[in-house]
Amino acid sequence: MRSLFLFFLLLGCSHQVRIVAPTVVQPRVAHESVAKSEMVTAQGAGTTRAALSIFQRGGNIIDAFVAASFAISVERPHSTGIGGGGFLLYYHRAENKVYAFDFREIAPLAATATMYLTKKGDPQPLLSQEGALAVANPGLVRGLFEIHRRFGSLPWKETVAPAIKLAREGFPLYEELHEALEDRREVFILDPGARSTFYTSEGRTPNLGTTIVQENLARTLELIADKGADGFYRGPVADAIIKTIRSKRGLLSYRDLRTYSMVERTPVKGSYKGLQIHSMPPPSSGGIHVIQILKMLEKHPLRSLGPQSTEAVHLTANAMQRAFLDRASYLGDPDFHPVPTKELLDERYLSRLSGSIKTRKAMKADQLKAIPLAYESSDTTHFTIADRAGNLVASTQTINGWFGSAVMAEGTGIILNNEMDDFAQKVGVQNLYGAVGGQNNLIQPRKRPLSSMSPTIITKDNGPFMALGSPSGTRIITCVAQTILNTVEFEMPLYEAVAATRIHQQWMPDVLKVEAPFLTPAVEAELREKGHQVVHEKLGCSIQAIRKTPDGWHGVSDPRGEGLALGLN
Numbered sequence: 001m002r003s004l005f006l007f008f009l010l011l012g013c014s015h016q017v018r019i020v021a022p023t024v025v026q027p028r029v030a031h032e033s034v035a036k037s038e039m040v041t042a043q044g045a046g047t048t049r050a051a052l053s054i055f056q057r058g059g060n061i062i063d064a065f066v067a068a069s070f071a072i073s074v075e076r077p078h079s080t081g082i083g084g085g086g087f088l089l090y091y092h093r094a095e096n097k098v099y100a101f102d103f104r105e106i107a108p109l110a111a112t113a114t115m116y117l118t119k120k121g122d123p124q125p126l127l128s129q130e131g132a133l134a135v136a137n138p139g140l141v142r143g144l145f146e147i148h149r150r151f152g153s154l155p156w157k158e159t160v161a162p163a164i165k166l167a168r169e170g171f172p173l174y175e176e177l178h179e180a181l182e183d184r185r186e187v188f189i190l191d192p193g194a195r196s197t198f199y200t201s202e203g204r205t206p207n208l209g210t211t212i213v214q215e216n217l218a219r220t221l222e223l224i225a226d227k228g229a230d231g232f233y234r235g236p237v238a239d240a241i242i243k244t245i246r247s248k249r250g251l252l253s254y255r256d257l258r259t260y261s262m263v264e265r266t267p268v269k270g271s272y273k274g275l276q277i278h279s280m281p282p283p284s285s286g287g288i289h290v291i292q293i294l295k296m297l298e299k300h301p302l303r304s305l306g307p308q309s310t311e312a313v314h315l316t317a318n319a320m321q322r323a324f325l326d327r328a329s330y331l332g333d334p335d336f337h338p339v340p341t342k343e344l345l346d347e348r349y350l351s352r353l354s355g356s357i358k359t360r361k362a363m364k365a366d367q368l369k370a371i372p373l374a375y376e377s378s379d380t381t382h383f384t385i386a387d388r389a390g391n392l393v394a395s396t397q398t399i400n401g402w403f404g405s406a407v408m409a410e411g412t413g414i415i416l417n418n419e420m421d422d423f424a425q426k427v428g429v430q431n432l433y434g435a436v437g438g439q440n441n442l443i444q445p446r447k448r449p450l451s452s453m454s455p456t457i458i459t460k461d462n463g464p465f466m467a468l469g470s471p472s473g474t475r476i477i478t479c480v481a482q483t484i485l486n487t488v489e490f491e492m493p494l495y496e497a498v499a500a501t502r503i504h505q506q507w508m509p510d511v512l513k514v515e516a517p518f519l520t521p522a523v524e525a526e527l528r529e530k531g532h533q534v535v536h537e538k539l540g541c542s543i544q545a546i547r548k549t550p551d552g553w554h555g556v557s558d559p560r561g562e563g564l565a566l567g568l569n
């Protein structure tokens with residue numbers, strides 16, 4: 001026993017993973033909460049608590065947003081982090097205005113359209129998924145810093161503090177992180193920083209419940225707390241990032257880091273059943289297609305057909321399919337290619353699309369004639385916040401695939417993204433995941449890769465109604481749209497709206513994915529009859545939603561995930 005104790009003690013000294021007896025695995029988390037003043041729903045209990053602690057110290061919703069962003073970077077290192085980027089939608093109640101901020105990663109200055117192709121022009125998908133060449137210029141820290149400077153009220157340092165504590169004291173290893181560590185072990189373990197932070201000294205994935213401590217990340221966050229964005233984009237952290245990238249033949253340079261800038265954008269907007277839907281504009285495809293799906297379905301009698309009826313699922317799947325065809329045809333970074341946002345959201349155009357949905361038979365993808373979509377991974381993270389003044393925040397953030405590029409900037413605890421994989425390597429050629437990409441999403445220096453992230457805010461009569469979002473690549477769009485349909489069209493209470501069966505159809509591949517709890521066998525048989533290729537598949541969404549109630553807020557964190565919805569009275 002004593003020798004075992006000494007063994008663990010020694011292990012603890014040389015190693016960042018603190019091995020503790022996993023008596024309690026993940027405590028049962030609360031997926032639903034009501035409160036009068038503030039509400040936070042996030043994909044991690046530490047993140048929700050970090051944001052609430054900021055309100056308790058007198059901070060405002062943007063302080064809480066910054067604290068949640070840093071905390072979730074620590075708590076979900078496989079799906080987001082300060083080596084990545086994201087989007088924020090912010091409803092400012094007093095101004096009755098929705099702001100959209102884009103701090104997505106951008107292609108390095110030295111990037112080229114052919115950088116992943118062989119001399120013969122063949123794509124090499126692994127190069128944009130693993131290693132330093134997959135890393136795009138991270139935007140998260142710059143975005144948080146600029147947004148806080150404009151809207152925050154607490155000192156910057158105080159907003160970073162909860163994340164430093166979480167990184168230093170650690171949290172129990174939970175199922176999804178365990179799965180990600182196991183899934184990417186062979187690659188991730190090759191990085192010395194990743195190995196010492198996340199695996200045992202023998203290179204095994206630690207047991208569930210093991211405390212995950214990220215001391216190097218805590219020190220990096222301290223630098224950022226002291227120096228602001230310069231703590232990341234200049235000085236020792238920048239040196240470590242560039243040294244690592246150079247040693248692994250990546251493209252990111254000091255100039256890239258120094259010149260990263262966040263962009264304020266105009267949210268896309270559409271009316272649906274008397275509500276105003278505000279969502280993320282390009283370079284995300286998310287907002288446009290959430291609104292398109294809702295508008296195409298608006299005039300169809302879904303409620304009388306019933307939420308999981310053959311007809312309602314058929315119509316919804318067709319609307320999704322039609323929206324995704326537009327995604328493949330028109331979307332990209334608006335700073336590089338004109339995106340016809342106004343035309344794609346035009347009432348008459350959407351009415352024509354709606355009219356073209358065949359009620360009897362599923363459309364085959366090749367009948368719709370266009371080019372297929374770029375692959376996107378199922379990762380990323382989302383949180384939603386509301387405060388007593390009626391302000392709302394919906395933010396989706398990512399390093400793209402699980403553990404991004406699987407490269408850590410030496411000594412910093414920063415996992416660098418693989419967001420370059422959200423670009424198309426080449427038009428019309430399938431990548432590793434069986435999808436192909438479009439012209440507007442080819443790589444160019446400083447361009448932002450196309451995203452599906454759809455932080456969404458809904459207002460009614462010039463006041464807050466709901467805010468939501470989700471991780472999971474292209475599925476984000478359809479999961480967000482279905483949660484809105486469930487709430488507004490089917491009048492489900494928020495928990496049921498989030499927990500209900502979900503489907504996904506993204507034009508290519510031409511299949512109708514159904515996630516547990518499945519549709520009834522009879523409905524699935526009828527859908528097959530109509531020509532849908534029905535498959536059962538986990539979609540990976542984790543909706544984090546908050547709805548206004550007469551007394552305050554109702555928050556729901558998707559019961560499929562390990563999040564926490566919690567409020568303050």
Ligand code: GLY
Pocket residue numbers: 376377380398399400401422450451452453473474
């Ligand atoms: N990397 C996932 C997305 O941006 O949609």
